[in-house]
Amino acid sequence: MTKPVPDPPLVTKTATTFGSCNGSHAPLFAVRTGASAEDALVHATVLLKSAYQTNAQACEKVDPDVRGLLWATQHSLEMSIALVEACLDEVEAHAMTAALQRRVAQMDQAALK
Template structure:
């Protein structure tokens, strides 16, 4: 006989601080608004940044903005490919949620790639899989 209720309690959602970058983003936007002729070359390089206390990974210091954008483009391309694969396996509401994720990642990558193209970098040559 099929059990009408799931076995065990529903897993709790992980609490996230989705606003952890708001101050940094606001500072960058304010600086760019104050200097409308500013471009990506006027951005300071990265500061070392721990992803989370539980993660062994960090962002290195002194990565130039264009180089960081190239890496972001590659990561977004990977996320897009993984999301596409997951969409094929999903159904119902999950499939719609994953498609939403795919579209958000595609838009983000398009924006980053347009910035790279505007700075004379061909994103197609940045992606080793293309």
């Protein structure tokens, strides 16, 4: 069954602030309402990959006592990247399916004319 109206794009519903330096001032930054979920996931992937690379370099430069903590962080970052990329793959697949459904509906309408 083809849906006559496609699902609306996924967007953020609430603003989330960050960058308050432990409450010493009002937050400097925010994820704004209405941001595309797909764009947010792409940015999250880039940020996580940057943190992963930074942490990997830090692992090479610290003493063995701290290295274990950094490796735990490295594994958490790797899991986070995998999770975000899996979600992004799902969002992209959903968008492609919706686009295909729109094309089929347009072809059906054109055939009826």
